[in-house]
Amino acid sequence: RKEVEQDPGPFNVPEGATVAFNCTYSNSASQSFFWYRQDCRKEPKLLMSVYSSGNEDGRFTAQLNRASQYISLLIRDSKLSDSATYLCVGHMNTGFQKLVFGTGTRLLVSP
Amino acid sequence: DTGVSQDPRHKITKRGQNVTFRCDPISEHNRLYWYRQTLGQGPEFLTYFQNEAQLEKSRLLSDRFSAERPKGSFSTLEIQRTEQGDSAMYLCASGRGSGGSHEQYFGPGTRLTVT
Numbered sequence: 001r002k003e004v005e006q007d008p009g010p011f012n013v014p015e016g017a018t019v020a021f022n023c024t025y026s027n028s029a030s031q032s033f034f035w036y037r038q039d040c041r042k043e044p045k046l047l048m049s050v051y052s053s054g055n056e057d058g059r060f061t062a063q064l065n066r067a068s069q070y071i072s073l074l075i076r077d078s079k080l081s082d083s084a085t086y087l088c089v090g091h092m093n094t095g096f097q098k099l100v101f102g103t104g105t106r107l108l109v110s111p
Numbered sequence: 112d113t114g115v116s117q118d119p120r121h122k123i124t125k126r127g128q129n130v131t132f133r134c135d136p137i138s139e140h141n142r143l144y145w146y147r148q149t150l151g152q153g154p155e156f157l158t159y160f161q162n163e164a165q166l167e168k169s170r171l172l173s174d175r176f177s178a179e180r181p182k183g184s185f186s187t188l189e190i191q192r193t194e195q196g197d198s199a200m201y202l203c204a205s206g207r208g209s210g211g212s213h214e215q216y217f218g219p220g221t222r223l224t225v226t
Contacts (some may be wrong), residue, residue: 004153011190043202043217044154056185087153098144099215101153103115 023088115218136205
């Protein structure tokens, strides 16, 4: 079982829609989580950090449910420019410093 | 530009050749990471430096791979005797690592093609 699992999508939504992605993790030692955005053939860019129960930044809301071991990302009022792959990432609190990435969820926002 | 930089951005090499990539982290970041990403996958951790010390290496990092960060600033990743399976995007990231922050910021990557 992968340490971080995501639905690869693609999620096809119209402009203005609300879309949510879920991500599950298997290592209960994971302490910190992140959502990164990655455009085609570009590097991942940090979108949001999720250190406690959740975080909100404008149209983006991330939530963490430790009991069920999942993280979610909600995007409201989708823009064409939101089209990208969204990577769910966990940081393992085991003395190691690596980030563990999911395979990403692809979002396509259409006019 | 004060972000992470990587050089070269693209490298095409023949199987069996050696290649070296460079990463310059954000200047105040003492942590530096190398990842590898193939199509359709998320980045996979390769190795991690805190200042000049290499503290962690993945099992993915075979004997043909070596990384250094001699002065705790820039880092190099060398692949010896390249194989076609080494073709991937090699990403470098840096982080401050202070105050409990585990955020990492990525460079543009070096895309390696082994023919």
